[in-house]
Amino acid sequence: MSLGALFFVVAALGLIAWFVARARAVAFRTGRRERFSALPGHHGAFVALWTMLPPLIFLAIWWFTSPALVTDAVIGTAAAANLPPPGFERAAILSEARNLSRGEAFGAFHDLSELLAPAYAAAQSRYDWIATALAALLAFAGFAFAYARVRPTFAARSQVERIVMVLLLLASLIAILTTVGIVASLVFESARFFSIVPVTDFLFGTHWSPQVIDPRDPGASLGAVPLFWGTFFIGAVIAMAVAIPFGLMSAIYLTQYARPSTRRWMKPVLEVLAGVPTVVYGYFAALTVAPAVRDFAVSIGVSWASSESALAAGLVMGVMIIPFVSSMADDSLAAVPNSMRDGSLAMGATPSETIRKVLVPAALPGIVGGVLLAVSRAIGETMIVVMAASGVAQLTLNPFASTTTVTKQIVDLLTGEAEFDSAKTLAAFALGLTLFVVTLLLNIFALIVVKRYREAYD
Amino acid sequence: MTDRAPTDWRTDAMRRRIVRRYGAERRFRMFGLGAIILSAGFLAFLIVTMVMQGAAGFTETRVSLPIDFAAAELTVTPEQLRGDRGNLALAGAGLEGVVDGAAGAAFAQQGGAELLSDGAWLRVRDTLKANPGMLRGRTAIDVPVATDIDVAxxxxxxxxxEQVVAALGDRLSRGLNRDFFGNADATDPTRVGIWGALKGSLLTMFVTLILAFPIGVLSALYLEEYAPKNRWTDLIEVSINNLAAVPSIIFGLLGLAVFLGTFGLPRSAPIVGGLTLALMTMPVIVIAGRNAIKAVPPSIRDAALGIGASPVQVVFHHVLPLALPGILTGTIIGMARALGETAPLLMIGMRAFIAAPPEGLTDPATVLPVQIFLWSDEVARGFVEKTSAAIIVLLVFLLAMNGVAIYLRNRFETRW
Structure with missing residues (x-):
């Protein structure tokens, strides 16, 4: 049986187990008047959980591991002796054979995959049978174990609740698992990269051209400083030059000046701006903003302006960040005690003087924290720079020149036609690790700033 | 006590000062209003641009093509056209050649078969299948034109x-492009459709939802209701808050290294996309869920405990149902974000050219935002309107989801 069908069978078995156990519990209750430790439904749930959980856990593990087991079995057959060495071609032949064996493909590009298809089908059905048998065995073992415990004195409810608590704990451990997965995969692949390229070359080298890597000295063309500069320039300078004034002024206007009716429809507009997918911003940047920026540059006399300038990507990214800065500033301004504002107004200051000289300075730590979070979001932003920035890495202060960013390079490196283990693809993981560490530090730092500031007025 | 005369507000110096201060006040206020209006204006500009460019993407240009089927002598009988076999029968009988020939005869001045879209003969095929009687006569069928004529x-x-368009005059007409909602990606812009990408998106979202929603809700319940205050709980909290702020492309790298590299799952498959996006969406659901659970007043818990409910019963019978509207709102917002996400899916290979809609969770697929990205890279002019049309479809979906979330929030949220 296929895995999907097995999941349904297990669920059906669980339902049957629930009815059987409940019926038994109802049976021993009828005609007796003493106190019972659990309701019939609890007994049912207890047996059903024991029937379903073991096979489901097994199937979940099986689902991840069996494709590799099947492939290993196929490689072990005689027909697989002619396979090319591990690499792209081998993977292509194997996946073609797999599709043929499932009847999903009709013709084969490689002759060998036609030979391997029957082996695939045989291995697949053999492993499917093993999975079916093991799942059935586990379900019945679990059922027998639990069913033997359905007795009047058995505290089924506390047992069920204990299982539920374990499930809750497991669910919350997924978050740790994800974090560990991210760190482990980034560190592992980066370690392989740094065994080829010295860390110092990568972090301090000023020449980035992954298209031509000298195999004797790969570090010479994998210096990431131009990328770091481009990321900082686009994300932290140009984007923030747009986002901070606009975001801050919108927050001030919305919280201090706007009528409630205006605020009611202005806030959703800003939220929509935050909800537009980044690929749409990217398309807009590439199609509309970038040519406009180039034309503007040409009209002020910069004839060599790039149509993939840092300015276009940065401007659109800034617009994307406005709602984020605005809502952070909104929160910080709202946290300033009203007595400070009232005091200033009572002294005769105009509202704008109160805002500029009292509210904003008082809210400054919160605003700074918000801006740091915004920067961390901007430098991790991918689609806008992939679509609007260029791939040419250069160290420049000119906003009309082309610059590239870390995220853009990660995408370029990993979507090209290269084998997976080259210095080129591993470099993407090293860049990813750098990005992860920098955004993490920014976030932690920003949260500390915000937290300390909140405590000051609480 | 100092002896000071009260300020004389009527002196010129004081008046000038007041005027200056009030002027500064007005300017500051205008600044704020300007910032809001410019932000809203940018949104309006973006949407108007997309709608102006994209509206044409939903239509196609057709040319009336006269075909003499009687003279073409297709070796097909009207009976053979019924059902699925009709497609094979007509393709086998060389219908494509007949259509090209008819175009060559009718539009010799305008490039012949070059004038028609690659998919024109498919339109003729479908028309024939609908009206088998046409096989015996001479008729004119509206077929889509090639992309440069379409754009012109x-x-x-x-x-x-433009000259060709002028020469053809009123033999050209415009109509709704139904193929756009039924086809997948193609190399000819007149034949592309978003159904393939939309289906890929739906499958991916399905995987994301069935993974992220239960896990997110359960961990929110655990952290908010049961978790003891210790180092492990702190660690879980810190990782959830950090995951919510990790750049999305990092999740793509994780998917590439773990799901494709370690587990050997198929590239470009909705299942891998869904897994990756689920890891990304889960923290959003957890954070929204915790806020919703926190908002349920403690008196509810005390009352349930007081009449003898166990801690699990308190949570699942009372707290969770009351917090559900808030959790659902957060889930929909997280799902909307996942639906618009592109970068992590590029990493796991969903940028391949996929010419057929996916049939299952492990088939190669693409999703709407990635399709937009792929089309935006195409040089052919006809792709511009298709890209914008796909963006309109994506934005409509996102607006609908956010609308549902806002409706849920207003309709079911209780203020305690």
């Missing part, structure tokens, strides 16, 4: 194409 008819073509 919509008003943005090359001079040569």
């Amino acid at each position: 008819y919509k008003g943005d073509g090359t001079p040569e194409a």
Whole structure:
């Protein structure tokens, strides 16, 4: 049986187990008047959980591991002796054979995959049978174990609740698992990269051209400083030059000046701006903003302006960040005690003087924290720079020149036609690790700033 | 006590000062209003641009093509056209050649078969299947034209194409492009459709939802209701808050290294996309869920405990149902974000050219935002309107989801 069908069978078995156990519990209750430790439904749930959980856990593990087991079995057959060495071609032949064996493909590009298809089908059905048998065995073992415990004195409810608590704990451990997965995969692949390229070359080298890597000295063309500069320039300078004034002024206007009716429809507009997918911003940047920026540059006399300038990507990214800065500033301004504002107004200051000289300075730590979070979001932003920035890495202060960013390079490196283990693809993981560490530090730092500031007025 | 006369507000110096201060006040206020209006204006500009460009993407240009089927002598009988076999029968009988021949005869001055879209003969095929009687006679069928003519008819073509359009005159017409909602990706812009990408998106979202929603809700319940205050709980909290702020492309790297590299799952498959996006969406659901659970007043818990409910019963019978509207709102917002996400899916190979809609969770697929990205990279002019049309479809979906979330929030949220 296929895995999907097995999941349904297990669920059906669980339902049957629930009815059987409940019926038994109802049976021993009828005609007796003493106190019972659990309701019939609890007994049912207890047996059903024991029937379903073991096979489901097994199937979940099986689902991840069996494709590799099947492939290993196929490689072990005689027909697989002619396979090319591990690499792209081998993977292509194997996946073609797999599709043929499932009847999903009709013709084969490689002759060998036609030979391997029957082996695939045989291995697949053999492993499917093993999975079916093991799942059935586990379900019945679990059922027998639990069913033997359905007795009047058995505290089924506390047992069920204990299982539920374990499930809750497991669910919350997924978050740790994800974090560990991210760190482990980034560190592992980066370690392989740094065994080829010295860390110092990568972090301090000023020449980035992954298209031509000298195999004797790969570090010479994998210096990431131009990328770091481009990321900082686009994300932290140009984007923030747009986002901070606009975001801050919108927050001030919305919280201090706007009528409630205006605020009611202005806030959703800003939220929509935050909800537009980044690929749409990217398309807009590439199609509309970038040519406009180039034309503007040409009209002020910069004839060599790039149509993939840092300015276009940065401007659109800034617009994307406005709602984020605005809502952070909104929160910080709202946290300033009203007595400070009232005091200033009572002294005769105009509202704008109160805002500029009292509210904003008082809210400054919160605003700074918000801006740091915004920067961390901007430098991790991918689609806008992939679509609007260029791939040419250069160290420049000119906003009309082309610059590239870390995220853009990660995408370029990993979507090209290269084998997976080259210095080129591993470099993407090293860049990813750098990005992860920098955004993490920014976030932690920003949260500390915000937290300390909140405590000051609480 | 100092002896000071009260300020004389009527002196010129004081008046000038007041005027200056009030002027500064007005300017500051205008600044704020300007910032809001410019932000809203940018949104309006973006949407108007997309709608203006994209509206044409939902239509196609057709040319009336006269075909003499009687003279073409297709070796097909009307009976053979019924059902699925009709497609094979007509393709086998060389219908494509007949259509090209008819175009060559009718539009010799305008490039012959070059004038028609690659998919024109498919339109003829479908028309024939609907009206088998046409096989015996001479008839004119509206078929889609090639992309440069299409673009020119919509008003943005090359001079040569404009001449062809002028020469054809009223034999050209415009209609709704139904193929756009039924096809997948293609190399000819007149034949592309978003159904393939939309289906890929739906499958991916399905995987994301069935993974992220239960896990997110359960961990929110655990952290908010049961978790003891210790180092492990702190660690879980810190990782959830950090995951919510990790750049999305990092999740793509995780998917590439773990799901594709370690587990050997198929590339470009909705299942891998769904897994990756689920890891990304889960923290959003957890954070929204915790806020919703926190908002349920403690008196509810005390009352339930007081009449003898166990801690699990308190949570699942009372707290969770009351917090559900808030959790659902957060889930929909997280799902909307996942639906618009592109970068992590590029990493796991969903940028391949996929010409058929996926049939299952492990088939190669693409999703709407990635399709938009792929089309935006195409050089052919006809792809511009298709990209914008796909963006409109994506935005409509996102607006609908956010609308549902806002409705849920207003309809079911209780203020305690």
